[in-house]
Amino acid sequence: MRLQNKIALITGAASGMGAATARMFAREGAKVVIADMLEHEGHEVAKSIGDAAHFEFLNVTEEDNWKATVDATVKKFGGLHILVNNAGVSGSAEQDLYSTGAWHRIMGINATGPFLGMKYAIPAIKASGGGSIVNLSSIAGIIGSVGIHMAYNASKAAVRLMTKSVAVQHAEDGIRCNSVHPGIMPAMRTSGRTADPAVRAARMNVIPMRRPGEVDEVAHAILFLASDDSSYITGSEIHVDGGAIAI
Numbered sequence: 001m002r003l004q005n006k007i008a009l010i011t012g013a014a015s016g017m018g019a020a021t022a023r024m025f026a027r028e029g030a031k032v033v034i035a036d037m038l039e040h041e042g043h044e045v046a047k048s049i050g051d052a053a054h055f056e057f058l059n060v061t062e063e064d065n066w067k068a069t070v071d072a073t074v075k076k077f078g079g080l081h082i083l084v085n086n087a088g089v090s091g092s093a094e095q096d097l098y099s100t101g102a103w104h105r106i107m108g109i110n111a112t113g114p115f116l117g118m119k120y121a122i123p124a125i126k127a128s129g130g131g132s133i134v135n136l137s138s139i140a141g142i143i144g145s146v147g148i149h150m151a152y153n154a155s156k157a158a159v160r161l162m163t164k165s166v167a168v169q170h171a172e173d174g175i176r177c178n179s180v181h182p183g184i185m186p187a188m189r190t191s192g193r194t195a196d197p198a199v200r201a202a203r204m205n206v207i208p209m210r211r212p213g214e215v216d217e218v219a220h221a222i223l224f225l226a227s228d229d230s231s232y233i234t235g236s237e238i239h240v241d242g243g244a245i246a247i
Helices: 015-025 039-049 065-076 100-127 150-173 197-206 215-227
Strands: 006-012 031-037 055-057 082-085 133-134 173-180 239-240
Touching: 006 015, 006 100, 015 031, 015 082, 015 215, 031 065, 039 055, 055 065, 055 197, 065 100, 082 100, 082 215, 100 133, 100 150, 100 173, 100 197, 133 150, 133 215, 150 173, 173 197, 173 215, 215 239
Parallel strands: 006 031, 006 082, 031 055, 082 133, 133 173, 173 239
Antiparallel strands: none
């Protein structure tokens, strides 16, 4: 199994791509901490996995909460080898695309959250002998988007560059850091306009594969970057977008 004896912390793992990744990691031999604010859903995901999974409440914008979650992970499973910064919110539900409040909220969750995660996870991963960090960005962190608050683009671009910064600063510590950039996926709980069937159908016209992606397709990319299959890959990015930004 590709993650035998590895311990992983996955944020936003109570649903969607995070839950799919948690289940896939467990099937590959990892112990997994499901970190999320959705307590009922998070416990259910952990229960569906079994003894290899544990739920921890995590608000990614709260620094003390991050420290407690990493400490709880190490206490529960004896270390930490993999961090997946998956938690995030969409910017397509905002009516005012220049709302200052929305800017701070989206940046706090999507950019500050991964920063805090890496701040507290890196020492634990280093103490465990090294490992891998996988940050979920988006193709919106590379190209502009119509009808989405610019904080979403800005936050996902920040994740992309933070990833490269950590990669070069911690390579000698045995820590790799890469990013995954999904394109059109199943609508998130926080999606607004991008969940509209008409909007989604129109966007298929700019995707060479002419279909949206599936959460497991993203989870497979995350698994590859988390595992030793990608042992000489750091500071890189994988686009899981059906060819959207290749045009």
